[in-house]
Amino acid sequence: MSPREVFALRDHLGTALTERSISDPRHVVSLAQLATDSCLGGRSGELDGRSVLLATSGQLLAGLALIEIDGVARRMLLCPPDLKPEHLASIIADAGIDAVVTDEPQRFAECGVDLVITVGLPQPSTATGQTVRATEWLMLTSGTSGVPKIVGHTLDGLCGAIVGDSPAPGEAIPVWATFYDIRRYGGLQIFLRAIVGGGSMVLSDPGEALADHIARLAARGVTHISGTPSHWRKLLMSGSIEGFRPRYVRLSGEIADQAVLDGLKRAFPDASIGHAYASTEAGVGFAVNDGLEGFPATLLGEGRGAVDMKVVDGSLRIRSKRAAHAYVGRAAAELTDGDGYVDTGDMVELRGGRYYFVGRRNGIINVGGLKVHPEEIEAVINGHPEVRMSRAKSRRSPITGGIVVAEVVLTADADPMRADMVRNQILAECRTRLAAHKVPAMIRFVAALDVTPAGKLARTDA
Template identity: 35%
Template sequence: MNLYELLSNRCERDLLAKDQLHAINFSNLPPSGDATILPPVGVTIVARNPIYLLQQLLTLDGCVHSMLLLSPSLGREAIVSLMRDVGTLTLLTDREDLQDLVGEVELGPRNLETSWLLTTSGTTGIPKVVQHTLRSITATTKIANQVSESQPRWGLLFEMSRFAGLQVAMQALLGGGILLAPTGHDLAARVKFLIGEECSHLSATPTLWRKLLMMPESDQLRLKQITIGGEIADSHLLNALRQKHPNSRVTHIYASTEIGVGFPVNDGIAGFPLDYVTGSSGTKLKIVEGVLWAKLDDARSVIAARHIERDSEEYVCTGDRVEVKDGRVLFLGRESSLVNVGGVKIQIEEVEEIIRQCGVVADCTLEAKKNAFSGAVLSLLVSLKHTDFDHNEAKKNIRDWCRLKLQREAQPATIRIVDSLEMSSSGKIVRTAGRK
């Protein structure tokens, strides 16, 4: 089964997706090629416009051996390197600066199981590639047999070339809904489009949700479903979302490119119930030395990439540190963000969560810089809830808060106030590499 066939229950006139200028339905798509035998073809797709990417996925899935989906934010050198490493040497793109690399694809019949090659969402270096299939990507997608009158209207704020973006797109399309995919970097303009198109379902990272909560225009969103993924969803954020959107269902999705969709949490509380670890179906979990390991059932298996750590029982190391407290498994942060300050181990994400609760703070990120005497020192970048706050007074409030709430080693040595924190193309805060 391929993506085109999975959508075969949709009428040719059904709107599938739209942005500010374009719309797509089945009448936009070419048929598959003749029933001839073609050599295995691997295709790389680099798409700034989600509608362009969707057209390519619907056209190519089942007709080519593999599709390597790359972020449009990647530089030319990284793109060429990944194409060479993976062997998908034919490029399709809507980026003008890459047109000299574009090749032609001869479509065969839709009788192949196409490999979907996705990249991890790291913020530094060339990303790593993980191999999926349409089966693993859509394993948890609720497929509608027919389009209802009250179609879910899914807003897309993730890059669609990422695993999280594909999850939104697949749920919108296969769930009988419409994908709303505004383009551009101006978040306010994208939100305005979603409001005008009556977006009812929206998925974003915690970083993006915090930005949305600070935007007055987001009050006009009438959401039925709020989905959070990609980073830790702390109780402060969950409570703020429930307060602003009291009629919405709030779901935290635990997923990654490496393991696919692990499990959803719908109770509106940070972390997940401990009985998820002892459950016998779906995603099997275990905690080893404070780190979460996950094992998917066969229907959602992902072919291992070289960088994925597995044990003898085929559990995958997620790299997420957790603790069990009052029958709840709470996320502490990534193993890679545990730093040593003056002989004390500090979890960066835990400190950030505490600082965000300071009354003047909208969002923040900590950088750990190497220090010959203490191992590392912490430097805080922070954006304020109101731009007219006096910076000196705000810094004093933050320092007082840190002294009250944090042990001495976890208190930032320096504080720098910025207009906004830099986000990666995956919607996460950009963090400094090499903390340890």
């Protein structure tokens, strides 16, 4: 395959680069610099044909480096910031890593890799990257207690759901942001939408207070933003949205229930509010823009577009060119079934011509021998007007073996004197809409709920 038949990310940068940028709380880098400068000290040629681990302390350097590395390296593994040190050796071995790009070279001094290149902000260089191959993009799965799986993608597949048309002449350049880290699938999708779609990108920072983050997004003129429902619930209860007026708001990564969709519509009445389904393995499945939770049953079937979907034993399955092509590693499992479908493990139920997500197959809690999806309970609780977010979990019981308990965060304007009344109202609604074994035996009001580094509600049974 000749270089002209291969396109790397840098080849999709397009025009108007001086007006576009990538920024974090400390730096703003013009995309025009990437056409002439190097963040690798002009050493990208040393990565020719290598399997590269990209491990940086922050997102900005990761974003700059992956643009320079793509099309040069044989494969590139994006290392998320929460990778446990004890898993590093296994990841390096499974991915065949023979080069590391990092701003923390001392961290990899004894990792057994012979080439470590330091990444920094772009500097003038006579050696610029040349596209010579289609680099394989490797990502790690989240939400696992063991060594994460390595998932292999191509740039074409990652960009399969992205409309790459640049803004029309005279049209404002979109400014994208996400609460996700771009070294995870959800964040990478937004980063690629900005770079390929002719926009700018404003990156998040875990050390930045939420109010400061939102103020920065507003100051940078962010027009398009995404996050998990947990991200959005935290923002809605923070009181920090004043002055922030995006025109495009999207949710993904968790079940988007009606309460959070309605809350966002009230907060951003002039914005397009929608939720998308995507996963690291299955890629981008679909988007729902009608303001309702769940998705129409008409989306299922084959030959309806770029994505084929079906439901088997209650689990959503997806076949798509946007999906990953394989798990990578010495003992990697098969990614798809015999017909090319990825079993997502996300469970759905059909109600009146629409499918509703009820939870993860491996997230079921056991209540007296009966299986319960905690998300189903949370959707009912979150529907109360004075509830911002909740978490249902099981607790051991000497009588039944397990009971459901719930932790609930109330809205900022909720009256603490009404707590008992709100608790009784929640329980009454649960008794009306849920089977008896799903009704919480106890509801505890809390100030906040933890989320994982991937932005999802942290789940641990008591």
